[in-house]
């Protein structure tokens with residue numbers, strides 16, 4: 001079954017996160033990495049959630065694998081929610097799109113695609129490689 | 130300092146309503162407060178500690194203290210969702226042990242049923258200042274599909290089946306048939322659960338709890354006072370708490386917060402899973418129960434599916450009767466928060482007040 005288009009709620013960026021959403025609009029997925037302990041994390045923060053060190057933005061290859069997922073059937077347009085473990089390290093919440101929902105599987109390789117939210121700004125989602 | 134035997138549960142009340150369009154939210158809080166005080170044999174003037182969470186209207190405890198006409202010397206509005214009231218029992222015991230209050234009142238009430246709330250299936254709007262909001266809201270997380278991802282991962286890791294999860298609902302339904310106030314009183318079968326419509330894969334409609342109006346209240350007091358009252362004394366032996374989160378993106382659905390919270394509670398109480406003849410488990414969904422059973426050590430990790438199957442949670446049939454009032458899965462889930470009613474049924478069991486077919 002293919003996805004019907006869902007109204008994607010626009011993210012409300014703030015000064016701490018603006019660079020992430022600007023990158024998404026430009027078709028790039030970023031994570032934050034700690035300058036002190038070297039660990040990447042998600043969602044991005046100014047101070048590392050592991051050690052409170054200062055952090056910097058880091059490019060990713062936009063790929064990862066599905067850690068878990070669920071297809072929401074009780075919705076106007078069914079959609080697939082997932083946790084995607086990025087090759088860059090952290091796991092993030094996202095949607096799996098442009099695919100047959102019945103064929104989504106844990107462990108499946110996925111790559112980022114950017115879909116417009118209801119105010120036009122892009123949101124990173126994933127589709128099977 | 131331990132809370133072991135520092136305080137007792139002296140009064141409980143569960144509002145009999147499951148649909149209350151004719152009552153205000155504050156009114157429900159007052160009715161359950163009155164009910165629990167009557168159950169304890171105490172009066173409103175005895176209350177010197179008040180506890181409530183996010184279901185209570187107003188700022189923290191302030192509006193409710195005003196509305197109820199209480200004059201507490203200790204208040205606490207810790208809100209961690211449905212389990213808030215378990216923390217309240219623990220915090221009340223701590224406050225009593227520290228001499229901060231003698232008679233603590235905990236109330237819960239809500240009207241999601243009469244308000245037509247799509248509790249588990251509609252994404253909840255979160256203030257943009259909540260730091261995770263912008264990284265989650267676009268993806269439409271709901272209560273149902275978040276728990277569903279836990280279930281999906283458990284099935285992947287351990288081969289757990291929908292039929293095994295269904296046994297949890299089946300057990301709850303066997304208990305609910307004896308509860309005249311339960312919303313769902315019909316016994317259901319494994320087939321009926323797995324053939325009910327998918328809500329969020331792999332969870333079906335009958336894997337979900339009910340949506341009900343109503344509420345409940347608990348009176349916690351010091352042992353000397355509890356012993357002077359008419360009801361059997363119910364001692365608090367231990368408690369633990371542990372907010373689990375996404376850990377900076379190191380998301381791991383293989384365990385829940387109750388793993389460490391439970392370890393602390395078992396240690397403080399000095400008891401172990403094998404000592405338990407009854408258990409109240411939070412039951413927003415069937416998978417919720419299974420995860421707690423594993424993480425509290427009632428079985429090996431991954432073996433929860435086998436543990437709950439074949440009626441093992443049914444009173445008089447299996448080894449571990451749970452939620453003998455029908456729980457949130459069949460009886461009541463007031464305010465979409467299941468913690469308080471779990472305490473109530475555990476107290477009924479300890480007092481010998483649970484339904485004779487479920488003791």
Ligand SMILES: [Zn+2]
Pocket residue numbers: 034035036037038039048049050051052053
């Ligand atoms: Zn760090």
